[in-house]
Amino acid sequence: MTRGKLPRWVDYGLIPVMNLAAAFLVAGLVVLLIGENPLEAVRILIYGSLGFGEGIGFTLFYATNFIFTGLAVAVAFHAGLFNIGGEGQAYVGGLGVGLACLALDRFVPWWVTFPVAVAGGAVFGAAWALVPAYLQARRGSHVVITTIMFNFIASSLMVYLLVNVLAKPGSMQPETRNFEAGGQLPLIRDLLPGLDLGQAPLNLAFVLALAACLFVWVLIWRSRLGYEIRTFGANQSAAIYAGISPVRITIVTMLISGGLAGLMAINEVMGSQTRLLLEFTAGYGFVGIAVALMGRAHPVGIILASILFGMLYQGGAELAFEKPAITRDMIVVIQGLVILFAGALEHLFRPWLERLFASGHVPEAQAA
Amino acid sequence: MMEVYVKTIARLMGAVAVAAMMSGGAIQAASAADAAPAVVYDLGGKFDKSFNESAYMGAEKYKKDTGTEYRDFEIQNDSQREQGLRNFARRGMSPIIGIGFSYEQAIEKVAKEFPDTHFAIVDSVVDLPNVRSILFKEHEGSYLVGVLAAMASKTGKVGFVGGMDIPLIRKFACGYVQGVKSVSPDIDVIQNMTGTTGAAWNDPVKGSELAKAQFDKGVDVVYHAAGGTGIGVLQAAADAGKLGIGVDSNQNSLHPGNMLTSMVKSVDVAVYKAFDDSAKGNWSAGIQSLGLKEGGVDWAYDDDNKELITDDMKAAVEKAKQDIISGKVEVHDYMSDNSCPM
Structure with missing residues (x-):
């Protein structure tokens, strides 16, 4: 990356905003093309996601998912690893969360189940990242390929378990029984009735997500391990020369990454659905990649990017609801454009901005 | 300090909610008179060339026959099942039909919140006084x-x-x-x-x-x-x-x-009938088993196969x-x- 050539506010503030504006401009053209008013669409999207209590609740609920998967991708980024397997790790993490809830919910209150479920989600998610991590570290099998493959294996494994082992008897639904109160995370709307969150499934997992952000910040920028991870990511040869074990860093980083992805299941399985069901991950693991890119792999950026994607999900649903001409596939197009401009076309405006800022600082640069 | 913040936010949200309720109320009053029906499709989407599309055809036919506008919604993820049902129920739409047995839990929950709204589910049973469960023989x-x-x-x-x-x-x-x-x-x-x-x-x-x-x-x-x-x-x-x-x-x-x-399997007939019954005041809850007698299932005979029969x-x-x-x-x-x- 060409970081450092630009002032920080441009790198972290202006460029994402410009990318976002470009994405909305193109999305607006698409909306115009199908004969709807783009300004009206933007109004519905923003009102639907931030305009009323329940909308805000849903936005933050989706954002909680994206924070976990975004952090997972970001941690791996810092070690120069591209973990595409957040989807599968979150899915298998759901198994850990679900088993903890199924085992405990009838006997103990939720706050006893909670730490066990958190541990279950993290351990199962991490375990799912272990094999790709080992193969990368020891055999050099590229982690991008193996994590993608593991997404498919996770999907098959979960289908098998939900259909044959965990499904409640006599039901055609491939899902477990509903967790009792001891396996359900309290909803924010019950904890803080003063906030008018309507029926939004925003739950305590949001607080856990914020705690995870703090954890990642301390880990990456304030711990010895984090320093090693960043060193390894910046220059592998230098890191090895400095005595950092590449095998250890690759495996440990991927375990942390997988564990964070697995925690996403706390929000969906224990917080919202209160049962383990097929495909609860619904692509959130993949969106995490875009979130991490957009958030510059920093927890604060990830929170902001997650809220943006939360808005797109919730506001998008409201938009599809209000405007029958805008189908759910159109919403995916809009989300895709944001990912395209924020992630893939990240360098669209960068060279131009660099020239702009460089021209103002030429004498200094030459002096240096 | 924190408390002040929370209170301010709560108040702000309260104000927004009141505004939302007022605008929502207006919509409700307008559509209650027409009793506009609604359909929510399963994850397959309404153009799946099969089950969901059949429901869509039924709703479209009803619209053509009676001129009654209906609303529909395709969900993107499981969290939106309840959200979709609830959004329609809040707007006073009735009946609201969930297509597919995956709607069982969502309808059970939302139907309890809106006891005066008619709900229907296809291919599963929800035992509530305002829900029609449509099964096929x-x-x-x-x-x-x-x-x-x-x-x-x-x-x-x-x-x-x-x-x-x-x-x-x-x-x-x-x-x-x-x-x-x-x-x-x-x-x-x-x-x-x-x-x-x-x-x-x-x-x-x-x-x-x-x-x-x-x-x-x-x-x-x-x-x-x-x-x-x-x-x-x-x-x-x-x-x-x-x-x-x-x-x-x-x-x-x-x-x-x-x-x-x-x-x-005539999901379209079932959807049509649910719309029609609710509009004409013939609504009935409970299990409705559609067999040959009710026109729920049949064999197909048309130009494409008449040479073989x-x-x-x-x-x-x-x-x-x-x-x-x-x-x-x-x-x-x-x-x-x-x-x-x-």
Whole structure:
């Protein structure tokens, strides 16, 4: 990356905003093309996601998912690893969360189940990242390929378990029984009735997500391990020369990454659905990649990017609801454009901005 | 300090909520008079060429016949099931129909919150005073195509390919076998299920392999109840010059000349009827089982297959239909006791 050539506010503030504006401009053209008013669409999207209590609740609920998967991708980024397997790790993490809830919910209150479920989600998610991590570290099998493959294996494994082992008897639904109160995370709307969150499934997992952000910040920028991870990511040869074990860093980083992805299941399985069901991950693991890119792999950026994607999900649903001409596939197009401009076309405006800022600082640069 | 913040935010949100309620209230009043109906589709989406699309056709037909506008919504993830139902219920829409058994939990929850709104669910049962549970007697329709298959077979062997091995699909198979045996107890039925997981609904390659294996054993008519997998079954039948039988919607047009018939499950009729009953004040909650008598299931006869259906066959299948409707013939429902006497 060409970081450092630009002032920080441009790198972290202006460029994402410009990318976002470009994405909305193109999305607006698409909306115009199908004969709807783009300004009206933007109004519905923003009102639907931030305009009323329940909308805000849903936005933050989706954002909680994206924070976990975004952090997972970001941690791996810092070690120069591209973990595409957040989807599968979150899915298998759901198994850990679900088993903890199924085992405990009838006997103990939720706050006893909670730490066990958190541990279950993290351990199962991490375990799912272990094999790709080992193969990368020891055999050099590229982690991008193996994590993608593991997404498919996770999907098959979960289908098998939900259909044959965990499904409640006599039901055609491939899902477990509903967790009792001891396996359900309290909803924010019950904890803080003063906030008018309507029926939004925003739950305590949001607080856990914020705690995870703090954890990642301390880990990456304030711990010895984090320093090693960043060193390894910046220059592998230098890191090895400095005595950092590449095998250890690759495996440990991927375990942390997988564990964070697995925690996403706390929000969906224990917080919202209160049962383990097929495909609860619904692509959130993949969106995490875009979130991490957009958030510059920093927890604060990830929170902001997650809220943006939360808005797109919730506001998008409201938009599809209000405007029958805008189908759910159109919403995916809009989300895709944001990912395209924020992630893939990240360098669209960068060279131009660099020239702009460089021209103002030429004498200094030459002096240096 | 924190408390002040929370209170301010709460107050702000309260103000927004009041505004939302006022605007929402206006919408509610306007549509309660028209009793606008609504449909929420399953994850497959409304243009899935099968189950959901059939519901869409029913709603569209109602709109054309009565001029009543309806609203529909395609969900993107499971969290949106309740959200979609609730959004329609809040706007005072009624009836609200959930397509597919995956809506069971969501309807159970939302129907309790809106006891005055009519809800309906297709293919599952929700036991609440304001919910209509729409089930189909797939075994009766399968019996009819079984009769046709037995009469069309020259080898004395007919086949069945199911999707995922669940009670619902065994119900299709059991009715089919019963229909075949009613023509002649000597005819063999070779049955295969594609798999035990959800992937079995969408594996046309395996469907085609299963059908080919059955043809090798002498089967010359094959009936599928396998969703997307069935496309492979029917393709294999057409390629081998055998006969295929479609399911759910009328699939005769897929391979004219190689499609004996289709077992039609009229989700469209059920949706139409739910809309109509609610509008005319004939609404009834509880379980509604739609069989041959109610027009919920039937066999398909059109230009694409009329060359294959002889007068004898047509007479026999129509007689079987009348016998089932009058109660003279009773088709065993696999799901009533989870066993098949055949």
